[in-house]
Amino acid sequence: MQEIRFHGRGGQGTVLASISLAKAFFEAGWEVQTFPLFGVERRGAPVEAYLRIAHEKIYLRSGVYTPDHIVVMDAKLIGAIDVTRGLKPGGWILVNSAVQPHIDVTAGDFRLAWVDATSVAVAHRLGTRTHPIINTAVLGAFARTFGMPDLAHIETAIRQEVPVKKEENVAAAHAAYDQVHFLRGEEA
Amino acid sequence: MRQVLEGSHAISEAVRLAKVQVVAGYPITPQTHIIEAISQYCADGSLKARFIPVESEHSSMAAVVGAAATGVRTFTATSSHGLALMHEMLHWASAARLPIVMGEVNRALGPGWNIWTDQSDSLSQRDTGWIQLYCEDAQDALDTTLIAFRLAETVNLPAMVVIDAFYVSHTFEPVDVPDQETVDRFLPPLAPRFRIDVDHPQALYPMVGPAFFMEMRRSIQEGMEAAGPAFDAIAGEFESVFGRRYSAVETVGCEDADLVLVTTGSVTSTARIIIARQREQGKRVGLCKIKQFRPFPAEVIRAVLGPVPRIAVIDRNVSFGSGGIFAREIQSALCPLEKRPAVYSYIAGLGGRDITPETITEVLRLAEETPMPAAESGWVGLNPDVKP
Numbered sequence: 001m002q003e004i005r006f007h008g009r010g011g012q013g014t015v016l017a018s019i020s021l022a023k024a025f026f027e028a029g030w031e032v033q034t035f036p037l038f039g040v041e042r043r044g045a046p047v048e049a050y051l052r053i054a055h056e057k058i059y060l061r062s063g064v065y066t067p068d069h070i071v072v073m074d075a076k077l078i079g080a081i082d083v084t085r086g087l088k089p090g091g092w093i094l095v096n097s098a099v100q101p102h103i104d105v106t107a108g109d110f111r112l113a114w115v116d117a118t119s120v121a122v123a124h125r126l127g128t129r130t131h132p133i134i135n136t137a138v139l140g141a142f143a144r145t146f147g148m149p150d151l152a153h154i155e156t157a158i159r160q161e162v163p164v165k166k167e168e169n170v171a172a173a174h175a176a177y178d179q180v181h182f183l184r185g186e187e188a
Numbered sequence: 189m190r191q192v193l194e195g196s197h198a199i200s201e202a203v204r205l206a207k208v209q210v211v212a213g214y215p216i217t218p219q220t221h222i223i224e225a226i227s228q229y230c231a232d233g234s235l236k237a238r239f240i241p242v243e244s245e246h247s248s249m250a251a252v253v254g255a256a257a258t259g260v261r262t263f264t265a266t267s268s269h270g271l272a273l274m275h276e277m278l279h280w281a282s283a284a285r286l287p288i289v290m291g292e293v294n295r296a297l298g299p300g301w302n303i304w305t306d307q308s309d310s311l312s313q314r315d316t317g318w319i320q321l322y323c324e325d326a327q328d329a330l331d332t333t334l335i336a337f338r339l340a341e342t343v344n345l346p347a348m349v350v351i352d353a354f355y356v357s358h359t360f361e362p363v364d365v366p367d368q369e370t371v372d373r374f375l376p377p378l379a380p381r382f383r384i385d386v387d388h389p390q391a392l393y394p395m396v397g398p399a400f401f402m403e404m405r406r407s408i409q410e411g412m413e414a415a416g417p418a419f420d421a422i423a424g425e426f427e428s429v430f431g432r433r434y435s436a437v438e439t440v441g442c443e444d445a446d447l448v449l450v451t452t453g454s455v456t457s458t459a460r461i462i463i464a465r466q467r468e469q470g471k472r473v474g475l476c477k478i479k480q481f482r483p484f485p486a487e488v489i490r491a492v493l494g495p496v497p498r499i500a501v502i503d504r505n506v507s508f509g510s511g512g513i514f515a516r517e518i519q520s521a522l523c524p525l526e527k528r529p530a531v532y533s534y535i536a537g538l539g540g541r542d543i544t545p546e547t548i549t550e551v552l553r554l555a556e557e558t559p560m561p562a563a564e565s566g567w568v569g570l571n572p573d574v575k576p
Contacts, residue, residue: 034360036358
């Protein structure tokens with residue numbers, strides 16, 4: 001079983017990203033479980049969502065405390081909250097950022113990748129310039145970073161989940177897939 | 189077809205498949221998603237039901253009571269303070285023998301405002317004459333909702349389908365959603381034995397004096413007693429149609445166990461992992477999931493837990509001045525036995541505090557290492573630094 005924690009801000013589509021990713025993994029034959037941080041969500045406030053994937057039925061029904069990987073939807077969260085808390089050594093950190101994010105990877109031999117999902121979303125006219133909807137771009141970057149699930153399954157999930165601008169969202173996922181940067185050039 | 193669904197929506201899907209005719213509802217976290225999806229089905233025509241938005245939960249229960257009296261299939265859902273506000277009408281629903289089904293998402297009551305899971309809301313309604321069925325995951329929730337309609341309509345008593353807040357209600361996971369034809373085979377349209385009918389006027393719910401009242405109450409008790417065997421029969425039919433087995437009490441490895449852990453709701457899932465792990469290590473531990481709280485399956489409890497030396501019960505609830513409610517019910521069920529197991533009662537996870545694999549391991553360790561159970565329930569996972 002692998003556990004992935006998403007960090008974002010209320011209104012960014014963090015929970016929806018986790019749900020869409022769960023559906024993409026499910027399409028790809030995985031067992032999945034996803035849930036938001038159990039609490040009160042407010043626009044702009046830090047939010048978390050969790051995803052478990054496994055090859056067998058998932059019985060664990062308890063919080064995610066030691067994720068295998070993390071996804072940070074907003075680079076400004078780094079430092080404001082401890083995004084790497086509990087992250088297992090060797091885990092991936094995928095960040096939505098235009099530049100290499102300031103994050104200490106030596107603490108746990110973490111692997112770092114980043115993508116400018118905000119620019120991708122703006123270029124595909126998703127949301128507005130001041131409030132772009134970045135989650136589908138992040139999904140594309142996720143598929144590239146982790147080498148799974150297939151971009152085809154991400155596409156299916158986006159078409160199922162996203163109510164409007166389906167093709168633009170799919171295109172954003174493809175574009176972000178091609179624009180992921182890796183620290184030290186390492187890929188999954 | 190298997191699809192990724194939220195636990196709340198698993199109940200909403202079951203309501204759609206059950207072709208419910210009248211739904212009333214009032215939003216309350218963490219229940220809102222159930223009613224929200226159903227109101228969408230009513231709006232888009234995928235469920236041909238009358239949706240009645242109301243101004244309070246007392247009214248939503250009153251609305252389904254009125255609707256059910258006309259002989260139609262009804263549903264509502266609530267949580268916590270909403271359920272507490274319904275209390276008066278819950279008695280009405282059972283005493284009027286109306287087969288209403290309600291989704292109940294376990295949430296604590298304030299103050300100490302808290303939206304998280306805690307069984308104190310549904311268990312406070314223990315004596316209202318409602319059947320209570322607790323679910324472990326989203327599949328269990330969907331299937332139990334379908335079973336609940338059959339059961340309620342068989343014994344003419346209302347039924348509550350209970351899920352944990354967030355751990356089930358807001359968790360997405362694969363759920364096998366059956367097709368309409370299969371559900372129709374299992375759940376035929378409601379054929380009410382009595383109903384308000386303008387062509388055949390009659391008086392319902394009159395004043396009943398001491399000369400008749402006890403017999404009416406006895407009849408509710410008999411209905412509850414019939415609900416136990418009826419659940420088994422309906423669950424058997426459910427298995428033959430859908431291939432999934434549900435029991436009032438489910439056991440794993442209890443036959444040879446020195447210690448059995450008793451759980452309800454979503455804690456059961458996590459406990460399955462711990463029990464399987466400890467059995468692999470050669471420990472003789474078992475698991476007992478209580479699904480049906482009302483009617484309490486005392487006879488089954490005596491049969492499966494009677495021969496076990498030690499029982500540890502996790503209660504995500506507390507009856508102040510008494511203890512863990514499931515533990516107390518189990519102790520009372522075991523009382524007629526000459527040789528009784530030692531029952532260890534533990535309270536954990538109140539107000540949504542996470543019951544982790546470590547919590548469950550701790551409960552098993554405590555029960556193993558304590559020679560004689562205390563009369564009082566033990567509280568597991570208290571933070572000594574927090575002083576109220």
